[in-house]
Each structure stands twice: as C-alpha cells, then as structure tokens.
Amino acid sequence: MSVPIQMVDLKRQYQHIKSEIDRAIAEVLENCTFIQGPSVKAFAEDLAQYLQVKHVIPCANGTDALQIAMMALDLQPGDEVITPSFTYIATAEVIALLKLKPVFVDVDPKTFCITAETVEAAITKRTKAIVPVHLFGQSVDMEPLLQLAHRYHLHVIEDNAQAIGCDYHFADGKKMKTGTMGTIGCTSFFPSKNLGAYGDGGAIFTHDDALAQKMQMIANHGQSKRYYHDLVGCNSRLDSIQAAVLQVKLRYLDQYIAARRQAADLYDSGFNDIPEITTPYRAPYCGHVFHQYTILVPPKQRESLQQYLFAQGIPTMIYYPVPCHQQKMFNSLPYVAHSLKTTEWLSQHVLSLPMHTELDLEQQNFIIEHVRRFFGK
Numbered sequence: 001m002s003v004p005i006q007m008v009d010l011k012r013q014y015q016h017i018k019s020e021i022d023r024a025i026a027e028v029l030e031n032c033t034f035i036q037g038p039s040v041k042a043f044a045e046d047l048a049q050y051l052q053v054k055h056v057i058p059c060a061n062g063t064d065a066l067q068i069a070m071m072a073l074d075l076q077p078g079d080e081v082i083t084p085s086f087t088y089i090a091t092a093e094v095i096a097l098l099k100l101k102p103v104f105v106d107v108d109p110k111t112f113c114i115t116a117e118t119v120e121a122a123i124t125k126r127t128k129a130i131v132p133v134h135l136f137g138q139s140v141d142m143e144p145l146l147q148l149a150h151r152y153h154l155h156v157i158e159d160n161a162q163a164i165g166c167d168y169h170f171a172d173g174k175k176m177k178t179g180t181m182g183t184i185g186c187t188s189f190f191p192s193k194n195l196g197a198y199g200d201g202g203a204i205f206t207h208d209d210a211l212a213q214k215m216q217m218i219a220n221h222g223q224s225k226r227y228y229h230d231l232v233g234c235n236s237r238l239d240s241i242q243a244a245v246l247q248v249k250l251r252y253l254d255q256y257i258a259a260r261r262q263a264a265d266l267y268d269s270g271f272n273d274i275p276e277i278t279t280p281y282r283a284p285y286c287g288h289v290f291h292q293y294t295i296l297v298p299p300k301q302r303e304s305l306q307q308y309l310f311a312q313g314i315p316t317m318i319y320y321p322v323p324c325h326q327q328k329m330f331n332s333l334p335y336v337a338h339s340l341k342t343t344e345w346l347s348q349h350v351l352s353l354p355m356h357t358e359l360d361l362e363q364q365n366f367i368i369e370h371v372r373r374f375f376g377k
C-alpha cells in the first residue's frame with residue numbers, strides 16, 4: 001500500500017490544496033484580523049450563494065449552531081422536541097441542555113433517518129419542534145416532513161452536519177440543498193465533516209430575516225451594537241483563520257462529493273454478490289453525499305470482520321454503537337415515546353468503512369478484496 005488507509009485522510013487532501021490554503025491563512029496572519037475578520041463575511045457570502053439560502057451565520061461549532069437555533073425560537077422549558085435517537089449525541093444533548101424535552105423517534109431501516117410517519121406518532125400538545133438529522137450524507141425525506149410540520153405548526157431545525165451539499169428533490173421538480181428547507185438549518189465544520197475546517201467551526205442557515213438577526217445577536221452575547229446587549233446569548237464565533245480555510249475548501253466541495261460518490265459506487269459493485277452485506281440505500285428523492293459509507297452486517301460477524309480488517313491495516317468504525325436514548329446522560333428521563341426497534345437493530349448491524357476524498361483505486365481494491373475474502377468470496 002502506497003499510503004496507509006485511514007477512515008479520513010485529511011493530510012493528503014491538504015497536500016493537494018496546500019498553496020491555496022497556506023496563502024489564505026497567511027493573509028489572516030498578516031492582517032491580524034483573527035476575530036470577525038473579512039474572511040468570515042466572505043465565506044458566509046460564498047456559502048449562502050452555494051446553498052441558495054438568504055442568511056448564513058457562522059458560529060463556533062455544529063453543537064453551538066443547534067443551541068443558538070433553539071434559543072432563537074423561544075422554546076420554553078418542558079417543550080417537546082422530536083429527534084432521532086440514531087444520531088450523534090450533540091443533537092439530543094443540546095435539547096436537554098436547554099431544559100427542553102427530547103422525544104426520540106425511530107428511523108427508517110433503509111435511510112437510517114426519521115420519517116413523517118415516525119414523527120407524527122410522537123406529536124403531542126407540547127411538541128414545538130422537529131430536528132431531522134440528514135444522517136451519513138443522505139437527506140431525510142423532507143417534503144412529507146415539512147407538510148407535517150406545517151399542519152401542526154412546528155419548527156423544523158435541520159441538523160445538516162453530515163450532509164452539506166446534498167440536493168433534495170421535491171415532487172414538482174424543485175431542488176433544494178439540505179439545511180435550507182426547514183425554519184433553520186445547522187451545520188458543523190469539524191475537520192472530518194464533508195466541508196471541514198482545520199479546527200472547530202459551524203454555521204446556521206435561514207431564509208427568515210428576523211430570525212437571522214436574532215441568531216446573529218445570540219451568537220455574539222446578545223449584542224445589538226457594541227456594548228449594548230439586548231438578549232442573553234453566548235460567545236460563538238467562527239474564527240477568521242477557519243473561515244479562510246473554509247472559503248478555499250468550499251470551492252472543492254462538489255469535487256469532493258463526486259469523489260465520495262465514486263468511492264461509494266466502487267464499494268457497491270464490490271459487495272453486490274455478498275448476501276451478508278447490505279450496502280447503503282440511495283433514496284430516489286436526494287443525492288447522497290456519503291459522509292459515511294455504512295454497510296449492515298450480521299451482528300455475530302461484525303466484530304470479527306472489524307478485527308480481520310484491522311489486522312490488514314483497514315480501519316472501520318461503528319456509528320453509533322449506543323443510540324442516544326440508551327446513553328447514561330438520559331438514564332433518568334423517560335424520553336422514548338414509542339419503540340425504537342429499528343434504532344436498536346441498526347446499532348447492532350452498522351459498520352462504516354473508510355470514506356474520504358483521497359481514497360485511491362489501490363486502497364479501495366485492497367479493502368474490497370479483504371472484505372470479500374472474509375465472507376469467503
């Protein structure tokens with residue numbers, strides 16, 4: 001193997017764009033505009049253009065983005081927020097942090113995402129918002145979910161940390177990017193995300209002018225003008241160096257998505273005659289951006305497959321081994337409205353293979369060959 005296989009290879013990605021990145025960082029250093037520098041505004045404008053959304057508010061990380069979004073909606077303690085349990089913990093943690101009540105609903109076994117049906121069954125008089133998570137790079141089926149939210153007057157906060165760049169197709173042919181369809185969209189620029197910074201970062205999206213202004217204030221100590229604080233907020237800013245890096249990387253995002261899709265296609269064809277493996281479902285209503293390439297394997301073989309691959313120098317990961325509702329932080333809280341059978345089943349079966357923008361043919365053929373060999377092919 002020319003280069004060791006990693007889950008995400010940020011080093012080789014950096015080497016390909018090094019001169020542009022280094023120049024962008026050097027510019028911030030020379031100007032010493034570390035906080036709220038011109039790169040932050042420039043990146044926000046570029047991203048708004050890319051996503052076709054009216055407002056992009058950069059902030060410190062994806063978890064803060066979710067928190068600021070929920071703070072801006074004036075939710076009251078005890079209000080119910082419907083969300084999947086099969087997600088990264090940040091989604092549910094922020095709900096609980098704000099003294100709201102996370103109500104976990106089950107996901108679809110094919111898309112791994114919540115659906116209008118699973119959500120509707122959990123709606124009560126106290127339900128105020130839905131937080132769909134576009135898991136592993138694939139959009140939630142948003143059209144029926146948005147119709148449901150409209151019918152029940154619920155806010156929709158999209159957790160788009162894993163699916164930036166994904167197009168959702170409406171029945172009338174209209175396309176929209178994930179994160180721009182709900183009341184508010186949130187994303188993360190954690191380094192391993194599809195649009196990753198070289199440190200922490202996040203952003204919030206909305207088409208609503210008043211909400212945008214409020215969230216901008218909340219992210220900056222509730223400040224309306226310097227030293228005048230109208231709201232209780234927080235300190236959550238994207239720093240200028242990260243914005244400069246992201247502005248460069250945004251120009252490569254579509255290329256990166258294409259590389260991920262190509263890698264996914266190759267995995268799919270390498271595994272299609274292995275009955276033990278279910279390859280990722282591709283929903284017809286969106287374009288999967290493959291933040292993860294996650295297969296399903298029988299639980300009794302999962303650990304031995306992982307160990308076998310690890311011995312060959314092939315890393316794998318389980319996203320997520322423990323669903324949110326089974327995490328200790330939620331021990332004392334009866335947050336489960338209905339059965340989470342699919343969620344629990346998935347946590348036993350999922351296995352994510354290396355997926356990034358730098359996987360080369362040699363590496364992928366090596367991975368495929370060893371997976372095949374494990375299953376006696």
Ligand SMILES: *Cc1c(COP(=O)(O)O)cnc(C)c1O
Nearest residue numbers: 061062063088090091161188190
């Ligand atoms: C990464 C992630 C977050 C949190 O983002 P941070 O920038 O790490 O705070 C939230 N939700 C999901 C689904 C994520 O994958």
